[in-house]
Amino acid sequence: MGNILEFVPGDSFLHRLNPITKIVLAFLFCICSLLSNNLLIQVGLLAFLMIIAFAAGIGEKAMGLLRTLLFFCILMIILQLIFMRGGVGYLVLPGGFPLVTSDGLYYAALFTLRIINATLPLLMMFAITQMNDLTNAMVNRLHVPYRYMFILTTAFRFIPILAGEFHDIMDAQKARGVEFDTRNIFKKIGLIVPLCVPLLVSSVKKVDSGAVSAQVRGFSLRTRGAGYKAYPFRLGDLLALLLLAAMIVLLVFFG
């Protein structure tokens, strides 16, 4: 989880796009994935995503994200295979009951690809956009109050920090004999509850010291014009948005 939102430095055409364009593109791509029930189109969308990821130098990161998303889709794939019983049966058990069916396989693949195509663009957006740029662009161009953007980006920044802290606390508890290394999943879940106390304490301490540090650095004095970087919209932004808009139109009529 710690690496999911990590920024990958680069100077590709995607990196150079306006942060707001990147958010809009990610949402438009999500819409594209929801517009089609065609498996081939979903495969095409994923292929398109991977091509631009490799072109932007975040191919390895995109593959990692893809693996993570596939892991989260396992349960859904199993449910589709169990409950979609139409079509041709495969792996027929004694008694004539097919373990999987062609419909089950089709819908498992379709929904998995749809979830990946709807989620991956947003995660890729974080890989090519620095949090500071995202915040500043939202404040400067969309006039979102800085306070709210600060809350949002701080929340995102806390995810890897808390994941690391959770890991360290778990290690400390294992070292005193708490059986987190047990193979019994229910026992493990029960043991996690005591971890919430140190995690909560350290989170509150971090938030408190973060607030003090922001205050002493003049957080309350910050205005919309306080950023030193400009975030202009360029031709590349327009072309990228037009491309995605065209894809949506095509999918509405032919998807």
Added chain:
Amino acid sequence: MAAMLEFDHVHFGYGRAVILPDLSFTIEKGDMVALIGANGAGKSTVSRLCNGLLLPSKGHVRVTGMDTKKVRTSALARKIGFLFQNPDRQICKNTVYDELAFGLQVQGVSEAEQKERVEKALETFHLDPKWEPFTRSRGERQRIALASVLIHEPELIILDEPTTGLDYRECTEIMEYVTALNREKQTTVLMVSHDMELVQSYAKRVLVLSGGQLLGDGPVRQIMKDEQTLHAAKVMPAQIPALALRFGDTFSDVYTVADMVAALEKERG
């Protein structure tokens, strides 16, 4: 008889970064060893390899003959007490009593024995059972964490920079508890530190680590005078032995302020 702790050609890395290329050493029962080195030398990695929180990619780590690759960390915890630099990661209960009893509960100790051992620990460490750990000072929290480690009566204690952020009195208190255990019960101690004054005061043997390799291994007094090794490991030597070295052979046995005063008075006749 198996050594208390044995590193047998241990290789370890995070991804492509190799932290320990090939590390071997042995610690016998009753030893009080300091592992010193600059930041990034691999000290914390070594300490985490001892109790199975990390596993070597090549070679073996054995605790009383048990291979950490074959035994789970929670099982090793019965033999090893590990005090982390940050006590807040260890403490998870709302009162000191519950905190001390928690470790015994998870190890299946009977209630009567829990009560007896907790009361003994409260007395030894001068702790109030009703204290709320998270509202106490850093030094007190570290003392609570140490009590909850030592309540298991481990055979090996690992202290990972235990005195960071503590004042002199708190630091001395923590180290005195550990030294007493080492002296009275022959408990083996491995302390990870880069505080050379602390190391000189309490350790018997010192391992010098740099870039994951052992640059020095010997009695504390020998290492304190080995400026070349300490310099190579980017560790600042303790002040009195360093000063004594400058004064030549007459001061070869000077390690403490008292030694220095005695040597100077002898010089003056």
